[in-house]
Amino acid sequence: MNKRITISSDGKILDLNRHFKVIAGPGAGKTHWLIGHIKNVLQNASNFTANSRIACITYTAVGAEEMSKRLGANTDRVDISTIHSFLYINVVKPYVHLLVDENNERIVNVEKLDGHFENIATGGKIFQWQKEVNNLQYINNKEEIKECLESLDWILEEGSFILKPRKDYKRRVGNYSIKVEDLPVYKQLHWNEGMIHHEDVLYFSYKILEKYPMILEHLSAKYPFMFIDEFQDTSPIQAEIVKWLGSTGTVIGVIGDPAQSIYRFQGASRQDFIDFYLPNQMELEIENNRRSGTKIVNLINHLRTGDSLIQKCTRKNSANEVQIIECTGDVKQTIKHFHDLRGELRLNKDYCILTRNNNTVKIINEVEVTEVWSDFSGIDEDRERLLKALLTAYRLVKDNRNDVAIKEIIRHLKTNRKGILKAPFQKDQYISEISKRGLAVDILEFIVTEINQSLNLTLYNFYNSLNDFTKKKGFSLKNVIKSRFKDFSETILISELLNNIILPEERTSKIRTIHKAKGAEFESVLLYLTDLSDVEKIIKPQIESEKSDDSRILYVALSRAEDFLCIACPPLGSEIKKELDAINIVDTLNIHIN
Numbered sequence: 001m002n003k004r005i006t007i008s009s010d011g012k013i014l015d016l017n018r019h020f021k022v023i024a025g026p027g028a029g030k031t032h033w034l035i036g037h038i039k040n041v042l043q044n045a046s047n048f049t050a051n052s053r054i055a056c057i058t059y060t061a062v063g064a065e066e067m068s069k070r071l072g073a074n075t076d077r078v079d080i081s082t083i084h085s086f087l088y089i090n091v092v093k094p095y096v097h098l099l100v101d102e103n104n105e106r107i108v109n110v111e112k113l114d115g116h117f118e119n120i121a122t123g124g125k126i127f128q129w130q131k132e133v134n135n136l137q138y139i140n141n142k143e144e145i146k147e148c149l150e151s152l153d154w155i156l157e158e159g160s161f162i163l164k165p166r167k168d169y170k171r172r173v174g175n176y177s178i179k180v181e182d183l184p185v186y187k188q189l190h191w192n193e194g195m196i197h198h199e200d201v202l203y204f205s206y207k208i209l210e211k212y213p214m215i216l217e218h219l220s221a222k223y224p225f226m227f228i229d230e231f232q233d234t235s236p237i238q239a240e241i242v243k244w245l246g247s248t249g250t251v252i253g254v255i256g257d258p259a260q261s262i263y264r265f266q267g268a269s270r271q272d273f274i275d276f277y278l279p280n281q282m283e284l285e286i287e288n289n290r291r292s293g294t295k296i297v298n299l300i301n302h303l304r305t306g307d308s309l310i311q312k313c314t315r316k317n318s319a320n321e322v323q324i325i326e327c328t329g330d331v332k333q334t335i336k337h338f339h340d341l342r343g344e345l346r347l348n349k350d351y352c353i354l355t356r357n358n359n360t361v362k363i364i365n366e367v368e369v370t371e372v373w374s375d376f377s378g379i380d381e382d383r384e385r386l387l388k389a390l391l392t393a394y395r396l397v398k399d400n401r402n403d404v405a406i407k408e409i410i411r412h413l414k415t416n417r418k419g420i421l422k423a424p425f426q427k428d429q430y431i432s433e434i435s436k437r438g439l440a441v442d443i444l445e446f447i448v449t450e451i452n453q454s455l456n457l458t459l460y461n462f463y464n465s466l467n468d469f470t471k472k473k474g475f476s477l478k479n480v481i482k483s484r485f486k487d488f489s490e491t492i493l494i495s496e497l498l499n500n501i502i503l504p505e506e507r508t509s510k511i512r513t514i515h516k517a518k519g520a521e522f523e524s525v526l527l528y529l530t531d532l533s534d535v536e537k538i539i540k541p542q543i544e545s546e547k548s549d550d551s552r553i554l555y556v557a558l559s560r561a562e563d564f565l566c567i568a569c570p571p572l573g574s575e576i577k578k579e580l581d582a583i584n585i586v587d588t589l590n591i592h593i594n
């Protein structure tokens with residue numbers, strides 16, 4: 001392997017035709033560097049012909065939007081997307097018809113194929129599955145079955161695939177264990193209807209490219225360059241596909257930070273990034289931290305103890321103490337304390353409160369955590385599906401992602417092959433693909449106005465007003481008659497449904513999980529910890545652990561702060577306070593009392 005070369009975030013690679021790996025810590029300017037590199041390739045690469053394109057792969061859709069914005073006018077020859085979108089458009093959609101079973105039947109109903117979706121095990125699908133694998137009808141615990149089926153993933157083991165839940169214990173339902181051989185039936189039920197899940201995109205792509213290497217040649221010719229950001233969170237299947245492309249002729253560049261690998265639960269491993277190697281690959285490193293003040297950089301370097309990369313702070317003029325707040329009172333008090341400290345430091349730009357999980361986000365938001373969507377799905381799956389899409393779209397608008405909101409609605413205006421809208425719309429209503437967009441925009445405008453006027457609408461009233469509105473546009477929803485849905489909808493408020501929607505990604509919210517703050521930065525950060533063991537992991541980090549992502553998740557959280565970092569936690573004993581003091585985390589309450 002080659003020696004690692006240190007570059008700056010403005011550094012240029014001269015040999016554009018060599019594979020490379022860039023390792024850099026948080027705030028090093030990886031994204032900044034990548035944008036500069038793409039511009040360099042567009043202007044100077046010798047093998048970039050009139051029909052060539054650059055594939056730029058980001059980890060999230062929000063990352064792709066941000067990258068497009070920052071590339072500005074240079075985007076017309078660059079395809080920026082997540083790996084799932086890239087493989088769906090270039091491999092699955094055009095070629096999945098080639099995959100057949102032992103009877104020469106197509107595995108996926110290609111006529112109905114229309115995008116890829118999150119794996120949600122609806123009551124209907126669980127019922128069908130239990131019927132198919134008839135030895136399972138005696139299992140009544142639908143929630144546990146749902147949990148098992150929704151956590152299914154394709155695991156690549158020595159060149160062959162096994163479909164299994166991400167956590168093995170999830171196969172146990174009460175006293176019974178779900179057999180691994182019964183699991184593919186669940187997938188086949190979806191594929192028969194042209195419905196594929198995000199994880200299936202990787203599985204199908206691998207299968208297609210393995211069997212038809214000609215498609216790899218075609219892809220390599222179209223994309224002589226492929227750059228992948230946040231590669232530390234790539235799964236082994238993706239890494240394998242990327243290596244195939246590299247061996248076929250595409251110049252591969254991967255960028256990432258092993259210390260920020262936080263998707264172990266989805267099969268990513270920091271070691272895979274460290275070991276990733278293609279022949280003649282350059283190894284580069286950016287050692288500066290341009291984001292955070294000196295004391296924050298000192299603390300995150302402490303978390304990186306034992307790692308070869310220690311960052312140098314370039315922002316010497318920012319040196320606020322890292323502070324700790326013990327939460328003895330209620331949440332509101334702690335947050336007020338954080339804002340008071342920001343005020344004292346005259347920091348009035350953006351801030352974010354980060355938590356380990358979604359439930360803590362809800363507690364801080366003072367939202368009651370309920371199973372309202374599961375209850376809804378058990379009562380009326382079709383209405384649940386549409387309403388969930390609409391309320392997700394509303395939340396996306398609040399997160400400044402209007403285009404994504406419209407797409408979310410279009411995806412759920414489901415039609416059959418003849419363009420007839422499916423339930424909860426009434427029968428025999430035709431809509432063209434072009435009119436779907438118009439209807440989605442109208443519906444979005446309507447729901448935003450309606451909900452902004454009152455969050456205290458019942459689901460019943462909201463649904464009926466929506467129906468009145470869509471009728472005026474020429475499309476009727478099913479009327480609400482005396483039914484379980486009627487009883488349910490009269491007792492549920494739109495606010496409760498909205499509060500229990502979890503967006504997979506967020507761009508602007510002030511209270512988020514750490515995973516949803518990946519890649520982001522804020523002037524001030526409050527890391528809100530509810531478990532003392534997390535404080536201990538900051539004191540004695542295990543950044544290289546293969547067993548757990550905990551230290552790395554905390555590392556990602558602490559490294560989001562530019563000028564002020566504050567950690568809130570349960571009350572501390574005197575020993576632990578001394579240990580925090582030793583790594584320069586100051587106890588603010590004591591400072592205030594003195």
Ligand SMILES: Nc1ncnc2c1ncn2[C@@H]1O[C@H](COP(=O)(O)OP(=O)(O)OP(=O)(O)O)[C@@H](O)[C@H]1O
Nearest residue numbers: 009010025026027028029030031032290291519520
């Ligand atoms: N050469 C540069 N000149 C000026 N500012 C820079 C430069 N490189 C990076 N920055 C700034 O430093 C900050 C961090 O950069 P960036 O977001 O690209 O870091 P990153 O390495 O992707 O971080 P992370 O791994 O935490 O996501 C940003 O505010 C960016 O604008």
